[in-house]
Amino acid sequence: MAQRKKKLTKKKRHTANREQEADSDGGDFELAAEIKDDDSPGRKLPRFPAASDCTSDVEPDTRELVRAQNKKKKKSGGFQSMGLSFPVYKGVMKKGYKVPTPIQRKTIPVILDGKDVVAMARTGSGKTAAFLVPMFEKLKAPQAQTGARALILTPTRELALQTIKFTKELGKFTRLKTALILGGDSMEDQFAALHENPDIIIGTPGRLMHVITDMNLKLHSVEYVVFDEADRLFEMGFAEQLQEIIRRLPDTRQTLLFSATLPKLLVEFARAGLTEPVLIRLDVDSKLSDQIKLSFFHLRVDDKPALLLHLLRNVAKPQEQTVVFAATKHHVEYLKELLSSEGIECAYIYSALDQTARKINIGKFVHRKAMVLLVTDVAARGRSGTAYSMVCPDEMPFVYDLHLFLGRPVQFATADHIQDSDGVFGRVPQSILDDEGSHLITAHENSLDLQNLHRVSENAYKQYLKSRPNPSAESIRRVKSTDVSSMATIFEINSNSKTPASKVMRKKRSKDKRVVDKFKKHREDVAAGSRLQQSVIRRTAAGDDDDGAPGDLQDLVLMEKQAEERDLQEVGLHHKCNFTIRQIRSELKSSAQILKHRKMKQKQQFLQGGGMKKVRSKNKQWLGEVTKSGFGRGGQKKGKMRKRL
C-alpha cells in the first residue's frame, strides 16, 4: 500500500515536472496552449465581433478584447508539442523550420482543434505554413474515392504559385495531390488536373468559378477552406465569386480567413461564412516597443569597430546616451580601450565584473559622466530611440529569423526610404569605413594593449560562435538566394539626386559597373553550377555514382570549389570566424552524403594530380633498385652478393 502511494506521488510529481518543463520551454510568444486553456469552462476563446460591435466602416477595435483573452498563461514548445503526425513533422523539419513563428504558434493548435479562424497577420509572418501544416494533419493521406478536400483561395497568381510551392515542400511526405487553377493558364490542363482527383485545390477565385461552372464541379467533399490575404481578395473585386464558392461548400467545412486588415466588408463576410470564428491578431502583440526604431547595417566583421566609431561620433546626438551590446566580455574590454583611446568616455558592465566596479560604472552612466555604456547582455527595457545592429554576412540568417518573430519581412534599404525608416537593412558607404578604418589601423599600431585585447576578443569570438545556437536552415537558404548588392547605402536614404552624397554614389557605381556586372554573371554561373552539383549529389546518394560520367564528377569538384571560393569571398573572414558558409552548406546534406562526397573528391584529386603515374614510377624505381642489389641479372656484384647472402 505504502509502495503504491509512493508510486502515485512519484507519478504526480512527474506530471507536475512535465507541466513545468512545458512552462519553461521557448516562451517569448503567446501560445497555442493558452488558447486551448481558454476553452476550459469559465474561459472563452476570443470572440469574433458581432454586428452591433461594428460602429465604423474601418477595422473594428478588437485589440483590447484579444489582449485580454490572450493573456499569457502557459508556455509551450515548438512544432513537436503540436502533436503533428510523423509525415507532417518531417516535412516541417525538412523545410528547415526550427520553431514556429508567433502566428503559427497561435493558429495551428486552434485550427487543429477544428475551429474556424480569422487570423490577422502581416505578410512575411509565416502565415502560409500556419494554414498548410494543420491542413496536412487533417487530410493525412491521399484518398482516391472522394473529391478535393481542401480549397485555398488567393488573390493573385504569384501568391498561388508560392502557396503550391510551399504545399509541395512542406507536404512532401504526405503525398497529397494538389491542383492549381489560375487565370491565364490553359483550361484543358486544369480540367485534366481536376480529373486526377486532387486532395487540394489552390486557385484564384475568378478562374476557379469559371472552371466550377464549366465542369459542373461539385465541392461537397471540401472540409477545409482558406481565404488567404482575404482583404486583397475583396479589394480586387472577387466578393461575388467568393460568395458563390461559399454557397457551394458543405456547411460542415472548417473555414480560415487570413488577412492583414479587417475592414467592415470582411467582418460581414466572415460573420456570414464562418461558424463562431476565433479571432487571432498578431499585430497587437508586438514584441518591440514602438518607441524603438531598428536599423541594420550590412558589413564585414572587421569593419564593425569603424562603424561603431562613426555612429558614436557622427550619428548619435550629443545629448543622447548610447548602449552598445557586445558578444563577450572580451569585446567589451577591447571596445572600452578603443573608445577611451579615441577620447570617448564610456562605462562598461558584464557579468564577471565585481559588484563595486559595476556600481561605479552604472553610476557613471546614470549621472551622464559617460555617454556610452558597453554591455554584454542586459535587459534594455523602457528604452526609446534607434537601435543600430551591425550585421556581418554570416549573421544575416539571424536577421531573417528575427523578422519572422517580429511578424514582418526584412526590408532592404532603397533610395525611396525616408531617413530614420524603421527596420531597414542597408549597406554602409565604403568611404566611411575607409576613413575610420585607416585611422583605427594607426591606433592599433601605436598601442600594444589594443592589439592584445583585439586578439583576445577574436579568440573569444570563436568560442562564442561555437556556443551560439544556429539560425533556422530556411533562413540560411533564404540568405543564399538574396542579392544584397541591390541594397542601398545609408547615404542614399532620403537623398535626392542633387545631394553631393548621391552624386558620389552615382559616380562610384558607373565607375564600378563593369566589375559589378562581372560579379553578377559569376554568381549566376555558380548558381547554375550548384544546381548541377545537387543533381550529382542526389545521384551519388541514390547509389549510382559508379555509373556517373567522369565529366559530372569533374564538374562537381570544380563547382564545389568555385562555390566555396565565392562564399569565402563574400564572407571575407574565413580565417577569423569558424562559422563559414561551408558549415552552412554541410547542414543541407546528410553526414553519409558528405563523407561519400569527400571521399570521391579525394579520389578525384588523387587521380587528377597524376597519383597513379607517381605510384607506378615509384614502384618501377624500387624494382630497379632491388634488381641491382644482386638478385637481378647483369649486376657486377652478383656473385659476391649471393655469397654474402
Ligand SMILES: Nc1ncnc2c1ncn2[C@@H]1O[C@H](COP(=O)(O)OP(=O)(O)OP(=O)(O)O)[C@@H](O)[C@H]1O
Ligand atoms: N517557422 C519558420 N521558421 C523559419 N522560417 C520560416 C518559418 N515559417 C515561415 N518561414 C519562412 O519565412 C518566409 C516567409 O513566410 P511566408 O511566405 O509563409 O510568410 P507569409 O506571411 O505567408 O508571407 P506572404 O504574404 O509573402 O506569403 C518564407 O521563406 C518561409 O519559408
